[in-house]
Amino acid sequence: xxxxxxxxxxxxxxxxxxxxxxxxxxxxxxxxxxxxxxxxxxxxxxxxxxxxxxxxxxxxxxxxxxxxxxxxxxxxxxxxxxxxxxx
Numbered sequence: 858x859x860x861x862x863x864x865x866x867x868x869x870x871x872x873x874x875x876x877x878x879x880x881x882x883x884x885x886x887x888x889x890x891x892x893x894x895x896x897x898x899x900x901x902x903x904x905x906x907x908x909x910x911x912x913x914x915x916x917x918x919x920x921x922x923x924x925x926x927x928x929x930x931x932x933x934x935x936x937x938x939x940x941x942x943x944x
Contacts, residue, residue: 872935899939901925906937 901909910920925937 901937901939 906917906920906925909915909924910917913920913924915923921937924940926940928936928938930936
C-alpha cells in the first residue's frame with residue numbers, strides 16, 4: 858500500500874481532522890475488525906502516535922507518514938497501523 862501523506866488520505870476519504878475542542882466517541886463491540894491482523898500490524902491510537910512523534914522528535918504528520926500505514930476497515934472507519942519490519 859502506498860504511504861500517502863495524512864492530509865491527502867483524509868481528503869481522499871472525505872474526513873476532516875479533529876480539533877482539540879471536538880469530541881469523539883468509540884465503543885468497542887468486540888467485532889475484532891480493528892485488531893484482526895494483529896500478527897502483522899499493530900493499531901496505533903492517537904496517544905501512541907503522539908508519543909512516537911515526541912520520542913522521535915517529529916511532528917505528528919511526519920510520524921504518520923514515516924511509521925504508519927492507513928487501513929480502511931470494512932465498515933468505512935479509517936485506522937493507522939504501525940509499519941512492522943521483519944528482522
